[in-house]
Amino acid sequence: MALIDLANPTRFLRLTDRLLPWLVGATVVTMVAGLYLSLYASPEDYQQGATVRIMYIHVPFAWLAMFAYTVMALASLGTLVWKHPLSDVSAKAAAPIGAAFTFLCLVTGSLWGKPMWGTWWVWDARLTSVLVLFIMYLGIIALWRTIEDPIRAGKAVAVLTLVGYLNVPIIKFSVDWWNTLHQPASIMRMDGPSMPPSMLVPLLVMALAFTFLFMTLHFMTMRSEILRRRIRTMRQREASGAAGVATATTGARPGPAHSDTKPAEAHS
Amino acid sequence: MSTLGSLFVREMRLAIRVGGGAWMGVLFFLCVIVVVPFGIGPDLNLLSRIGPAILWIGALLASLLGLDRLFQADRDDGSLDLLLMGDTPLELVVLTKCLAHWAASGLPLVISAPVFSLFLNMDPLATAALTATLVAGTPALTLIGGIGAALTVSLRRGGLLLAILVLPLTIPVLIFGVSAANAALDYSLPFATPFAILCALTLISAVVGPFAAAAALRFSSD
Amino acid sequence: MAMTRKQRRLSMIGGAGAVLAVAAGLILYALKDEIVFFQSPSDVAEHTVPHGQRIRLGGLVKDGSIDRQGETVRFVVTDGAADLSATYTGILPDLFREGQGVVAEGTVGNDGIFHADTVLAKHDENYMPKEVVEALKARGEWQMGADNPAAKGAPAADKTSQAETPSAPASRTN
Numbered sequence: 001m002a003l004i005d006l007a008n009p010t011r012f013l014r015l016t017d018r019l020l021p022w023l024v025g026a027t028v029v030t031m032v033a034g035l036y037l038s039l040y041a042s043p044e045d046y047q048q049g050a051t052v053r054i055m056y057i058h059v060p061f062a063w064l065a066m067f068a069y070t071v072m073a074l075a076s077l078g079t080l081v082w083k084h085p086l087s088d089v090s091a092k093a094a095a096p097i098g099a100a101f102t103f104l105c106l107v108t109g110s111l112w113g114k115p116m117w118g119t120w121w122v123w124d125a126r127l128t129s130v131l132v133l134f135i136m137y138l139g140i141i142a143l144w145r146t147i148e149d150p151i152r153a154g155k156a157v158a159v160l161t162l163v164g165y166l167n168v169p170i171i172k173f174s175v176d177w178w179n180t181l182h183q184p185a186s187i188m189r190m191d192g193p194s195m196p197p198s199m200l201v202p203l204l205v206m207a208l209a210f211t212f213l214f215m216t217l218h219f220m221t222m223r224s225e226i227l228r229r230r231i232r233t234m235r236q237r238e239a240s241g242a243a244g245v246a247t248a249t250t251g252a253r254p255g256p257a258h259s260d261t262k263p264a265e266a267h268s
Numbered sequence: 269m270s271t272l273g274s275l276f277v278r279e280m281r282l283a284i285r286v287g288g289g290a291w292m293g294v295l296f297f298l299c300v301i302v303v304v305p306f307g308i309g310p311d312l313n314l315l316s317r318i319g320p321a322i323l324w325i326g327a328l329l330a331s332l333l334g335l336d337r338l339f340q341a342d343r344d345d346g347s348l349d350l351l352l353m354g355d356t357p358l359e360l361v362v363l364t365k366c367l368a369h370w371a372a373s374g375l376p377l378v379i380s381a382p383v384f385s386l387f388l389n390m391d392p393l394a395t396a397a398l399t400a401t402l403v404a405g406t407p408a409l410t411l412i413g414g415i416g417a418a419l420t421v422s423l424r425r426g427g428l429l430l431a432i433l434v435l436p437l438t439i440p441v442l443i444f445g446v447s448a449a450n451a452a453l454d455y456s457l458p459f460a461t462p463f464a465i466l467c468a469l470t471l472i473s474a475v476v477g478p479f480a481a482a483a484a485l486r487f488s489s490d
Numbered sequence: 491m492a493m494t495r496k497q498r499r500l501s502m503i504g505g506a507g508a509v510l511a512v513a514a515g516l517i518l519y520a521l522k523d524e525i526v527f528f529q530s531p532s533d534v535a536e537h538t539v540p541h542g543q544r545i546r547l548g549g550l551v552k553d554g555s556i557d558r559q560g561e562t563v564r565f566v567v568t569d570g571a572a573d574l575s576a577t578y579t580g581i582l583p584d585l586f587r588e589g590q591g592v593v594a595e596g597t598v599g600n601d602g603i604f605h606a607d608t609v610l611a612k613h614d615e616n617y618m619p620k621e622v623v624e625a626l627k628a629r630g631e632w633q634m635g636a637d638n639p640a641a642k643g644a645p646a647a648d649k650t651s652q653a654e655t656p657s658a659p660a661s662r663t664n
Contacts, residue, residue, distance in 0.1 A: 043619030043620060043622070044619065044620045045617055045618060045619070045620065046618045046619065046620045046622070046623035046624075047585060047590075047613070047618075048584070048585070048613070049584070049620070051584070052617065055617075080483070080487075115583065115584050116583060116584055116585050116611060116613055117583055117585070117610045117611055117612075117613070118581075118582065118583030118586070118608075118609060118610050118611060119583075119608070119610055122610065128439070132436045132439055135432075135435075135436040136436050136437075138432075139429075139432050139433045139436065142429055142432060142433075143419065143429065143433065146420075146423055146426075146429055147422070147423065152422070152487065152488060155484075155487035155488075156419045156484055156487060156488065159415070159418075159419065159480050159483050159484045159487070160415070160419055160433060162480070163415060163437065163476060163480050164436075164437065166476075181593055181610055181612055183612070183613045183614055186616070186617060194616045194617065195616075195617040196617070196618060196619060196622065198619055199617050199619065355495075357498060357499065357502055359502060360502065460520075461520045462520070464516045464517070464519050464520040465516065465517060465520045467513075467516050468512075468513040468514070468516035468517045468520070469513075471509050471510070471512055471513035471516070472510065472513045474509055475506045475509050475510055475513075479506070
């Protein structure tokens with residue numbers, strides 16, 4: 001029984017095994033190109049001078065921080081509604097990556113804020129809501145670690161993730177709803193980006209590079225999580241004989257063949 | 269819905285009779301208020317300026333206090349299984365339990381806040397505004413806390429984790445509660461705007477909280 | 491209870507929807523009045539803030555108003571409708587310059603001058619290569635916030651302060 005239950009994650013492992021070298025390659029190529037464009041080839045800003053270059057990593061970190069949480073929220077729906085066996089693995093793997101990206105977004109923003117605004121930190125709506133996102137990532141990771149049974153932990157975390165998703169639109173629109181010190185959106189706005197192509201192109205290349213980086217890290221973490229659960233299952237089976245089999249599977253149920261490509265689609 | 273009525277009465281009875289009841293929370297609230305002037309110095313002008321914020325933070329911490337036992341006690345004695353299997357929708361059961369918890373532990377905080385505001389040199393208008401915001405806002409704290417209580421119901425020592433999970437979610441309530449209360453101190457700030465948002469947050473958490481907590485309780489049992 | 495399980499479930503969802511609708515109504519009611527990170531010079535003029543009361547003042551640094559005397563800088567904060575003189579001693583952020591958005595924290599003294607103890611520069615959402623701006627300036631085509639396509643909507647503080655001014659009477663009635 002257990003072997004059949006693991007069939008779906010196995011297919012995922014096989015798929016990512018083929019996909020990962022390409023993803024790593026794409027990450028390296030776009031990252032090198034993006035760093036060259038943004039740190040060397042792009043012009044200095046008329047107001048900020050060379051400090052504008054922090055923006056090329058700060059903005060992608062911020063986007064990916066929200067993207068990672070969105071991936072987790074979709075995966076939580078997958079856990080609770082569709083009961084897809086890989087979605088809690090995906091949610092668990094995305095949490096530390098999202099937390100790291102949020103942390104780096106806060107740090108780079110702070111480094112930019114000191115020379116430009118004149119302060120490392122200010123309690124305006126945008127900065128506060130991103131800090132709340134960071135604390136929520138850490139809370140989610142803490143909940144994952146506290147509940148031992150992965151299935152039960154997955155469901156509890158899914159509820160928490162979905163409740164916390166209310167924060168993501170607040171982050172996005174905080175600069176429009178309130179008079180914040182943080183500037184409003186420059187790229188995703190109704191009347192087109194307020195940035196010339198010589199700066200927009202490096203930023204978009206960096207955003208692409210960070211997206212590839214996220215996907216690479218996410219798939220790698222998902223793979224090690226699947227393998228960790230297998231080891232856990234094997235250990236339990238070894239410890240308790242045949243009795244452990246029923247409860248110790250990864251929660252995988254044999255689904256239709258196409259369903260194992262779903263996580264890959266959702267994260268791209 | 270007499271089922272919910274008798275559940276409310278049972279919860280109130282348990283809250284009042286077990287372990288010191290509501291007064292533990294009020295005592296903790298008082299301790300927080302007393303500690304602050306020692307931390308920042310007994311500058312009465314400063315205290316009256318930040319008084320609403322201190323009282324709000326004290327109320328927030330105090331209302332987190334008993335939350336970890338909200339569902340755990342029922343789980344320990346098996347009555348949670350009865351509630352789960354019962355005919356009454358679990359969301360309404362959770363809502364009733366949260367309201368009873370608020371009436372037993374949140375309401376005493378609201379009532380004692382005007383007395384404690386004397387320590388912080390707050391004028392009557394500021395005290396009235398603060399009490400109004402606490403009445404409107406503390407139910408939201410209990411309802412949001414209910415989600416955390418449901419998530420950590422199966423954990424032996426979930427109290428600290430509960431605080432970590434719940435506090436970030438309560439930040440909007442704190443922001444709008446304090447900014448409405450501050451309007452009484454500084455008449456250039458509007459009162460109705462943050463107060464309306466505070467009421468809206470309480471109503472939203474009255475819907476989101478019970479649904480999320482009920483889902484978490486169901487998942488923890490199967 | 492005569493209600494079936496399904497009916498009860500439906501009425502519960504209906505009740506939840508009604509509560510959420512009331513909440514949405516309250517938020518819409520609140521949104522007619524902006525919640526501000528800072529107050530504009532017009533707000534300060536209208537409300538006659540008591541001396542010694544700490545406020546956050548936001549607006550644009552008026553053109554030609556910066557006067558540096560050693561460490562101390564005097565400047566005028568404007569939102570188009572009203573002006574307020576301000577003074578600050580200390581290191582200013584790089585972005586602090588004439589025509590730029592600024593948020594200052596401090597108190598209005600008895601002399602009617604705003605004494606800032608913190609000055610933060612507000613950056614707008616526009617980016618522009620230095621060379622392009624210099625070329626435009628050389629040809630005399632560069633105008634801050636005017637018909638220049640790259641500077642549309644700039645400076646952002648201009649927009650917000652205009653949006654704020656009509657809301658100020660509403661906030662007083664509350």
